[in-house]
Amino acid sequence: MEMDKVYGIVGKVVVGIFTIFTLFPLYWILITSFKDRLEVIGGVTFWPKQFLWFNYYRPLFEDVYAAYIRNSFIISSVEVVLCLPPALLAAYAFSRLKFTADNHFLFWFLTNRMAPPAAFLIPYYALYTYLNLFDTLQGLIIINSIGNLPFIIWLLKGFIDGIPKDIEEAAFIDGYTFWQMLRKILLPLLKPALAVSGLFVFIFTWNEMLFASLLTTSPAAMPLTGGLLHYVSQLWVNWSEIAALTVITMAPILVAIFYLQKYIARALTFGAVK
Amino acid sequence: MMKSVNPWLLFLPAFVIVGFNAFVPVFYALYLSTLNFYMTGQPATFIGYDNFKAIVFDLTVWDSLLKGAAFVATCLAIELPLGLAIALVLYKESRTNRILRTILSSPLLIPPLTVGTTWLLLTRADIGPFSFLLSKFGIAFDIGSDPFQAFFTVVAMDVWHWTSFVILVFVAARAALPPEPYESAMVDGASSWHIFRYITLPGMRYAILVVFLIRMIDSLKIFDEVWVLTSEGPYRVTNFMSIYIVKTTLSQLNMGYGAAISLFFLYIIIILTFITLKVMTGRRT
Secondary structure, three states: OHHHHHHHHHHHHHHHHHHHHHHHHHHHHHHHHHHHHHHHOOOOOOOOOOOHHHHHHHHHHHHOHHHHHHHHHHHHHHHHHHHHHHHHHHHHHHHHOOOOHHHHHHHHHHHHOOHHHHHHHHHHHHHHOOOOOOOOHHHHHHHHHHHHHHHHHHHHHHHHHHOOOHHHHHHHOOOOHHHHHHHHHHHHHHHHHHHHHHHHHHHHHHHHHHHHHHHOOOOOOOOOOHHHHHHOOOOOOOHHHHHHHHHHHHHHHHHHHHHHHHHHHHHHHHOOOO | HHHHHHHHHHHHHHHHHHHHHHHHHHHHHEEEEEEEEEEEOOOOOEOOOOOHHHHHHHHHHHHHHHEEEEEEEHHHHHHHHHHHHHHHOOOOOHHHHHHHHHHHOOOOOHHHHHHHHHHHHOOOOOHHHHHHHHHHOOOOOOOOOOOOHHHHHHHHHHHHHHHHHHHHHHHHHHHOOOOOHHHHHHHHHOOHHHHHHHHHHHHHHHHHHHHHHHHHHHHHOOHHHHHHOOOOOHHOOOHHHHHEEEHHHHHHOOOHHHHHHHHHHHHHHHHHHHHHHHHHHHHOO
């Protein structure tokens, strides 16, 4: 019993230290985003001498970062719309129907999800120049589905597996065609699952950086991650603005995490741990 | 019974989209890898499998894999025990625990690029609070020149980014364990170490294995945040495979050889993914 107390205290201390370790970098990026440029270069201060909104204002309204944000939103939203319908159909097929080599295909989908994006960089770079998809929104939307589609097929398959088959069978007995059943029975049941899947796709697309920075060059197509990377890579940088742009880039995702909290474990293990 | 729809019809749209995205580039990379081809305007020449032969003698490739393996091993050695310890504190359903779990998982899904920029601001020798605080203890901290510090800063960044994933999965796995064995162990007066060793750990074996494999693959292909923070790092200490591939492409414009090492790396990851999937589905059936 003595040992239990020790374990309890040690556990709480570890959690406490790790919470501080988690929050400090976020705190730091937030206060840096309000500091004056010279204050950041001049030395380390743990609270801004004055709060400046200009670090947010200038990139958005006197530079092209508003366009980058727009591109990120367009690419991520279209990606969600593009991925959900085919993923739902495929997930249904994998969950409910038997067909030749179905397990192999399911495996093959996931290998695409796990594949390192860097390995696809060279062929895409050459291919997109040839296909006139270089520096276009469509180009990035197409390329993002390589990882996103397999991801939500696995995720949605898990959700469909959890729905009792009887419901569908009853619908078929009532004379529903497959498409009627899909629309009237399955879709309403899967609404939360589709929302969660869509949100994950949005986040992954929003987060994508390698292709975003190397396959686009102009404000007409470059998303926020690409723009931020190019800013950081410059010789002369304003660290306060980098902090502000970092906050802008991560903020929508931080909000989404609250909603997705209970699905993260399930999603990121492809349904292996529920 | 459910023969009202052809499974191939449902499966086809997703297959076409992913197939176009995967097969075309892979076959194109295969073609490129047979060429001596620099994106500098000179015509490409066919050289057969010489690029693949070159991989064998390219010490930087093997060095990259070794650095990657060291990175993965270090990260997992920290993240798994730490995540397990925290999960066993936070798995019980209570308001505080829910809030703490949410706070701890905040770095999890943010863009990896912003993880990199955040840590860049934290650890740069000229403006970062880390070097400021460490200098008070007489320690010179500069990830731009010290390979040891650079390596462990990248590890710390990965721990910051991903331990929450380990925590969340372990919380789910621990919460799913049946309470009966714990109750009878309590009745028998078993010590908490024995309960952990003989009930909790075996019960969570599968979750630990899944997290281990997924984290291994993810860390091995890490790119965005390292690219921003250290790139290849001093003495190439963080020159992981993804970094090396992109460097080869961007700085040398050596497309033929770049394609060859891309395929080489892709194969390594595919093999690891295959093992992971075997483990994950083996348990279900």
